[in-house]
Amino acid sequence: MNKALKSPLTYILFILPAFILFLGFFIYPIFTAVNNSLTSWNGISKTMTYIGLDNYVTAFNDIAFWKSVRNNVYFIFFSCLVQVPLIVIFSLLIANVKRLKGLYKTAVFMPSIMSTAVIGILWGFIYNPDFGLLNELLGVFGVEPIYWLSDKKWAMISILITNAWQWTGFYIIMVLAAILAIPKELDEAAAIDGATGFQRAVKITLPLIMPIVSVVIMLSVAGAMKAADIILVMTKGGPAGSTDVMATYMIRYAITSFRHGFGNSIAILIFVFTMIITVLYQVLIAKRTERIEY
Amino acid sequence: MKKKSLLLLMSLIFVASAVVTGCGKNNNTEKESAPTTEPAKTNNAAEVKVNDEPFEITIRHTQVGEAKKFRLAMLEDVVKQTEAAVPGLKIKLDAVDSEVNRKEKLRGEMAAGKPPEVFDVFGSPDAALYAKEGLMLDLTSILNDLGIKEKFNTLAPFTYEDKIYGLPIGGSIEGYFYNKEYFEQKGLKVPTTIAELEQVAEAIKADGKIPFAQSSKDAWIPLMTTNNLWSYYAGADITYGFKTGATKWTDPNVVKAVAKHEEWVEKGYYKKGELGFEYADMRNQVITGEAIMMMDGSWANSVFRDPAQAGDMVGKIGYFNMPPVNAGDPIIVMQDANNGYGFSSAVAEDPRKLQAVTEFIKNMWTDEMQLRGLKEDGVLPAMKISLDQMKATSDDALMQDIFKAVSEIGTSFPAFDALVQAEVNTALSMGIQQVIGGEFDAAKMLENVQAAQEAANATK
Numbered sequence: 001m002n003k004a005l006k007s008p009l010t011y012i013l014f015i016l017p018a019f020i021l022f023l024g025f026f027i028y029p030i031f032t033a034v035n036n037s038l039t040s041w042n043g044i045s046k047t048m049t050y051i052g053l054d055n056y057v058t059a060f061n062d063i064a065f066w067k068s069v070r071n072n073v074y075f076i077f078f079s080c081l082v083q084v085p086l087i088v089i090f091s092l093l094i095a096n097v098k099r100l101k102g103l104y105k106t107a108v109f110m111p112s113i114m115s116t117a118v119i120g121i122l123w124g125f126i127y128n129p130d131f132g133l134l135n136e137l138l139g140v141f142g143v144e145p146i147y148w149l150s151d152k153k154w155a156m157i158s159i160l161i162t163n164a165w166q167w168t169g170f171y172i173i174m175v176l177a178a179i180l181a182i183p184k185e186l187d188e189a190a191a192i193d194g195a196t197g198f199q200r201a202v203k204i205t206l207p208l209i210m211p212i213v214s215v216v217i218m219l220s221v222a223g224a225m226k227a228a229d230i231i232l233v234m235t236k237g238g239p240a241g242s243t244d245v246m247a248t249y250m251i252r253y254a255i256t257s258f259r260h261g262f263g264n265s266i267a268i269l270i271f272v273f274t275m276i277i278t279v280l281y282q283v284l285i286a287k288r289t290e291r292i293e294y
Numbered sequence: 295m296k297k298k299s300l301l302l303l304m305s306l307i308f309v310a311s312a313v314v315t316g317c318g319k320n321n322n323t324e325k326e327s328a329p330t331t332e333p334a335k336t337n338n339a340a341e342v343k344v345n346d347e348p349f350e351i352t353i354r355h356t357q358v359g360e361a362k363k364f365r366l367a368m369l370e371d372v373v374k375q376t377e378a379a380v381p382g383l384k385i386k387l388d389a390v391d392s393e394v395n396r397k398e399k400l401r402g403e404m405a406a407g408k409p410p411e412v413f414d415v416f417g418s419p420d421a422a423l424y425a426k427e428g429l430m431l432d433l434t435s436i437l438n439d440l441g442i443k444e445k446f447n448t449l450a451p452f453t454y455e456d457k458i459y460g461l462p463i464g465g466s467i468e469g470y471f472y473n474k475e476y477f478e479q480k481g482l483k484v485p486t487t488i489a490e491l492e493q494v495a496e497a498i499k500a501d502g503k504i505p506f507a508q509s510s511k512d513a514w515i516p517l518m519t520t521n522n523l524w525s526y527y528a529g530a531d532i533t534y535g536f537k538t539g540a541t542k543w544t545d546p547n548v549v550k551a552v553a554k555h556e557e558w559v560e561k562g563y564y565k566k567g568e569l570g571f572e573y574a575d576m577r578n579q580v581i582t583g584e585a586i587m588m589m590d591g592s593w594a595n596s597v598f599r600d601p602a603q604a605g606d607m608v609g610k611i612g613y614f615n616m617p618p619v620n621a622g623d624p625i626i627v628m629q630d631a632n633n634g635y636g637f638s639s640a641v642a643e644d645p646r647k648l649q650a651v652t653e654f655i656k657n658m659w660t661d662e663m664q665l666r667g668l669k670e671d672g673v674l675p676a677m678k679i680s681l682d683q684m685k686a687t688s689d690d691a692l693m694q695d696i697f698k699a700v701s702e703i704g705t706s707f708p709a710f711d712a713l714v715q716a717e718v719n720t721a722l723s724m725g726i727q728q729v730i731g732g733e734f735d736a737a738k739m740l741e742n743v744q745a746a747q748e749a750a751n752a753t754k
Contacts, residue, residue, distance in 0.1 A: 040753065044423060129567045150567035150570030151569075151570075155570070236512070238569060241727075252724075255397070257715075
């Protein structure tokens with residue numbers, strides 16, 4: 001072996017560029033945010049006044065903050081309990097179609113390559129109380145117009161549906177890739193043994209794609225915790241803050257109000273909450289489904 | 295082995311040269327920044343060479359969309375004049391939506407200490423905050439040199455510690471645009487009291503139309519109505535006292551004013567579901583004839599005078615001030631000049647950029663441009679121009695209505711967001727949406743706003 005490769009210094013030199021980038025673009029900003037969160041910085045001033053944990057106390061005592069946390073929880077539940085099952089079902093269906101598979105794949109993937117602004121406007125038309133597609137359809141069955149984005153009863157679910165529509169296709173492609181990677185022999189053997197299509201899907205395919213489903217859940221949870229753009233485009237957190245999530249709460253109550261110290265504390269809380277949820281998920285659920293051997 | 299060493303050596307030289315190049319100073323930039331009028335060192339001392347090496351400044355503007363096309367055309371003309379007057383100058387126009395610029399982009403740039411050389415800015419409270427941090431150019435001496443300092447109606451929103459840090463592009467008032475043709479057909483008259491306004495609204499509602507167009511997705515829109523109402527019920531001066539603690543949002547007269555707005559919502563004077571509507575939607579309600587009246591800033595006249603936007607409704611829209619509570623009382627109206635341009639303090643370090651900015655100010659703030667803004671864009675002048683001159687400039691019926699409204703003003707006040715802290719504005723914005731949505735009544739909403747006000751007042 002080359003002498004250079006035996007020296008630890010060589011390895012340190014190899015990892016140094018990546019480590020510097022990691023420090024500069026991840027660790028340093030986090031520490032800066034933590035530092036700023038302990039101040040009453042207005043986002044512009046060159047001086048900062050340290051106020052300890054006051055920003056965190058303010059957030060914890062604010063009902064509007066907890067309402068925004070609740071909306072993030074809605075996002076997570078909707079992702080895990082509605083979106084993920086739909087992703088799996090559609091993936092199984094598309095994997096088993098004999099014709100036009102490419103068309104289906106393209107069709108479901110399309111929304112995820114569209115910009116959130118376009119999707120917001122598109123669904124804004126669909127939800128329009130006067131001429132929107134949804135109310136037109138419901139009108140056929142005699143349902144009174146629903147004010148989807150104006151009524152706080154409906155605004156959150158409207159956003160959740162739109163968000164799910166945008167990202168479901170992306171995850172379907174991931175799960176579909178996992179399904180198509182399963183050796184055909186397994187499915188054929190089960191079919192020869194007399195297993196029905198449903199049984200093969202539930203007993204063979206589903207257990208084998210659990211690692212990727214687990215990743216999809218993880219990504220959905222992380223996405224749900226940092227959701228902001230779709231809300232800003234569709235409702236701006238309204239009506240009256242009813243669709244605010246933590247990120248939009250941060251924009252409304254901190255950034256636009258020259259309270260960057262407070263904004264940083266909310267950003268840290270988003271980070272901490274997301275870490276807790278993902279670590280818990282990893283430890284309690286994901287670890288069990290990590291390895292699949294054919 | 296030798297080959298490897300050579301390769302390593304060459305790689306080292308390449309990397310080292312790249313690093314040295316990257317870290318090196320660009321002396322050309324320094325050359326470019328040399329004063330324009332400074333004589334170039336030539337053999338002939340009498341020969342003075344003007345520095346015409348290319349340099350660039352950026353103007354961040356918010357003239358985005360169809361409604362602002364006239365204002366953009368004016369800006370482009372000023373840019374051409376300025377470029378022609380300053381050798382080597384290239385002006386880059388950077389268009390950004392007004393709200394995005396005010397609340398996100400400009401703030402981010404200010405935080406980084408690198409705003410564009412020229413930028414759209416709101417006077418109070420934004421400009422004062424930026425000026426306090428030394429991020430805005432002090433224009434006082436430039437205005438004195440140009441002799442235009444005393445020509446403005448007011449520079450108060452852009453003044454911080456007796457120095458001027460920005461210039462308003464135009465003025466505005468808030469009042470009701472209304473469907474004149476409909477009023478004539480139905481025999482309705484421009485109301486002279488709030489009670490008459492309500493009678494008109496009732497008549498319109500009974501006719502199956504929407505009395506007031508309103509889009510409350512952005513809370514500043516309904517707050518125009520609320521602000522004018524509380525200035526009538528509690529007096530125009532009350533807003534000045536919130537920041538000092540001299541007055542309170544829970545004042546019974548403010549509660550009465552917000553309750554009046556709440557009452558109008560409950561009576562169905564606004565379209566159902568308007569909490570989710572965008573700003574453009576309420577104008578469309580008037581243009582399509584669905585709604586008859588609309589509280590908006592005088593700037594909205596450009597929409598109703600443009601056939602491309604207002605279609606058949608051009609010439610059918612009029613304007614009146616919100617009437618007082620009692621007949622004969624003075625008309626109290628929001629009137630200010632809080633939006634304009636500010637300049638980066640970094641400009642002072644570069645004489646050529648300073649010259650470009652001075653030239654820009656010289657070309658932009660003239661009587662001619664103010665009157666052109668009035669004629670083409672319907673923006674009231676920020677500079678002192680007589681009412682007669684204004685009337686002579688635009689013979690448009692809607693503009694004449696607005697001039698009449700200006701002449702009727704007894705007391706004017708700046709918009710509330712120029713007088714209270716940003717966090718109070720946030721609380722008020724949330725509050726008015728909660729009132730419109732039926733979540734809180736006026737009293738409860740104002741208690742919350744007062745709590746936000748006290749918290750903001752306690753923070754220095």
